[in-house]
Amino acid sequence: MKPLSEQSKRRVNWLNDGLWPWLCAACVALSLLMLAALLTLLATRGLGHFWPATLEEVTLTSGDIVIGQPVRETPLPLNAGMERLYFTGNRDINGANWRWIAVDDISAQTTPNDLIRLERTPWGDFIGRLVAVESDGQRLTGQAAWDYITTALAQPASQQGSSDLLLITADGHALRQPLSNVSHFQAPNAMSWGQKVTAWGQNVWRFLSEGPRAANTGGGVWPAIFGTVLMVILMSVIVTPFGVLAAIYLNEIAHQNRLTHLVRIGVRNLAGVPSIVYGVFGLGVFVYGIGGSIDNWFFSDELPSPTFGTGGLLWASLTLALLTLPVVIVATEEGLARIPDAQREGAVALGATRLEMLTRVVLPMATPAMLTGVILAVARAAGEVAPLMLVGVAKLAPQMPLDGEFPYLHLERKFMHLGYHLFDTAFHGEDVQAAIPLVYATALLLVLIVLVLNLTAIFLRHYLRRQRGNEC
Amino acid sequence: MKGNGLWLRKKYPLRLALLGTLFMVAQLAWGQPTTTAPSLPSGTLGAVGSDTMAGLVLRWGEALTARHPEISLQFQAGGSASAPTALIAGTTRLGPMSRPMSDSEHQQFVDRYGYPPLELRVARDALVVVVHRHNPLEALTRQQVDAIFSTGLTCGADHAIRRWEELLEAQLWPYGQIALHGRNLASGTHGLFQQQALCSGQFRVDISEHPGSSAVVAAVGESPNAIGYAGYNHLSPMVKALRLTDQQGRDVAPTESSIQRGEYPLSRDLYLYVNLPPGESLPAAEQAFIELITSAEGQQIIRASGFVPLPPSDPNAQQPW
């Protein structure tokens, strides 16, 4: 064999050592890129929805005038150009909230300052112009009308008195709108930047603090946030003691033989069992089994309509507790296993019983690990939807599971959940086009909650490792 | 170690667990199911029933609370089948249903109370067949719908339709195979479409079964080769609703008026069943609810929810309750 020349050896080496690692590096970059793209998409769409959007007045080549908020553009089929979707509101007049306009049909496009947008019930948004306000026989126009509406809307509904808005749409259709049905009034084109930021902040706050309106097509997600948090708290209350108990048993009390080893593997594996399987178990055992029996014993006068024998807060929390049990057990066990045996032996040598050794030496040292486990469990539970669909989440629960009525916490009630709310508005809502911005906002909120919980766990673990490093 | 000892004396998990158990016991001892009509405070109104009508009933509830701030409506959407059960059990007096009560359900009610439930038709709904908004197709006959969606051709078509070329000229809509979209097995829409449009035949297996009507509309609106069916109240400008040929051979578009007159082939009525003993009057809250439904505001809410009000000539609509 001829010895390889220096040149070709370098080339082989170059191929060997040079390019494959770049593919691997690109894999990392791609993963991060996908994550960043997802989060950016959620953040821009989710937060952008609350920005007071500019209203456009569009004149078509046919002479029609349309006022609306441009939403998106898509290509027409058969490469016939682009078309733009406008949110035009006025469903009571036009029969629809949306209008597609081919970009080629637009002859003029302006953004006049006097365009207004009203939120009202039951017809949703109005977009058009304000002509006048009629209040107790008085007729106000121009700036006086605007001031009147602003002050009237700031007051509670009972003190508004009866006044009507005289409105006109883009195509000249006149409309008389009672002010009592209007919940929000805006002239986005006339707003300054500062006013828009304020309005944006108010919109975000309304989204977070209000309940859903008009059968989930508008309004906020407060009950869903509340339901998610309450369910997760109940779940951690259930899962923490049991998970810790099982971990202590496995690590401190059980004989470390083959059986314990197998059980440990089994517990670890349960963390990988699909969540929907837990949902099926929850439905079959908790809801139909235990819940059905409770109904038979305690609520037999209510049958056949179930009290506990249908999905509810309690069963959802229990199911998720079971689902996250392996997470807590594994994390706690890891914490326990890290504690040097010398600590335990020292305690026993000083005359402590096993209980004292556990409660005063071992458990305090394992606390951060337990906390990490619980936070991870909470993060997993907060994002889990599939099992909840089987055991008690509701599309709309007008009654909160926690209220002033005795016994205050109503474990049998159905509750709303952010993740399910997202699924429901995206797939079951009435107008999917209108719901999508809300879905983005909900998704962003859910991701933020879960990410914050996970970050807490990560920092806690980091802190814990560092502390352990110091101890050793 | 001292700090850690302090943590332990608090025994958080234990206390919390105890608290949880206490709540459980409290539930069992005093918990009252929230829909029990007799024990309700006079201001709370319970209704149990159809999933389809959830949006409508909840909007009525919102309007009711706006009218009478002391009254609030709770609605459990458990599907139409849950309404008769709850009515018979007496847990509610109002049962919205998207289909009429079956004979056996009716009989059970009569057996339990000795009088029939008051049946009110409150609105109309329809199923629409939708295609992409730019699709030039305008109308379909029942046979064509069946030939597109089903395997058995129960309605009498002679061959299955699989490609757009079979319905339209290839230059107009060159999108090849027809992609089918519909609802999942458990939904009432699935069953109704199967029964009315497919002559109870079987759906093709390659239909996409979506978990909601708006998912169907969204999917059809995004892909030019799609066709699907959905509830009328989910129609959006993303899609075009096809006209259907009725028995007299006329193409009927699903518009408010054609559905209202019952001319559109796939229309159905929505019902509200009320447990009202003959000769008695309703409790105040229920009375207010029914007044709201019949009022102009209530009728407007029907339209705002995407359903169709009953025609004014309908004896039910004007009946003084």
Place this chain on the structure above:
Amino acid sequence: MTSPRLPRVYLPLRQLQDRIATGLITAGGIGVLLAILAIGVFLAWETLPLLALGDTFALSKLSPLAWGTLKAAIAAMLFATPIALGAAIYSALFMSARLRSRLKPALELMEAVPGVVVGFIAGLVLAPWVERHLASTLLLIVWLPFSAILAGALWHLAAARLRRRLPHSWAGLWLIPWLVCMVAVALWLAPWLEHHLLGGDLRRLLDQQYGMDYATRNALIVGIAMGFAVIPSIYALAEDALADIPPTLMEGAQALGASRWQALWKVALPTAGPGIFSAVMIGAGRAVGETMIVLMASGNTALFSASPFEGLRSLSAAIAIELPEASPGGLTYHLLILAALSLFLFTFLVNTLAEVVRQRLRRRYHRLGGRP
């Protein structure tokens, strides 16, 4: 600490307390473990009534769903495995330690993104986009690896100063803008290629030449979305297996003249092979059981088809939408429980296999003198 001057009288009480507590913990622990095991027992028990109907009935109902589940999992694994393993190899062997300590939490965050959010993005954003840009998507799959290699080649040709500025150990980070540019180039190029090479419309070509149907929500979409969801779990385990290789092994190989890549290929991969295998298995287990992503992105079509452009229906999605409406004790109810049982058994077996393999590996590292 406990005071050693406790009066003797209390000792029996303390010991009694200890006994009681030990008993309670034992009972509680065993109880919890039994409760967990009860899942399997319950599912098996509830499927018994199906036996009366014979095997063929259940099989005919569930086999399209089982196929759909497998198809979705295979698609996801095809997408996720190369990326996750590539990322693991890079971060375990090439990456700077500082970047690595930041990257691992970042990818853990990726795992935390709830399935329902991924499913929503996949079903309502990605699927329509891919349908409109099918050629671009397919081009991207080929183009991105190529652009990575191109970046490597350019880097080797670049001036030494630039190379120091952009070290390979940080490539995972600074390649991101490069990839963004490359994606933009591909998107700009694709319509042109589609027009000139494929005669205008790829979908029409697929339909007319190969009779391939294209569904908006299909296995390709599910593969990408679910791949995104399982990348972090495969990555984390594979990275652990690679990073825990006793350093002496790699140092020995390099001392004998192997390049870093040769050391990886000939020494690290065979040693960590079982760990990587178990990582892939656990990823597959996750992919099989994931519900919301499949439900929202798959189109839910009960088809027997291997085409990546056709829809599918999985066991988990069927359970999620049909079970709440199924009356307990009915036929559908038992069938869906059988579906749940098969998911349970499958994931349990796969995970056990992975766990056993991983423990073997840990012992092997221990013998080789690495970190425990």
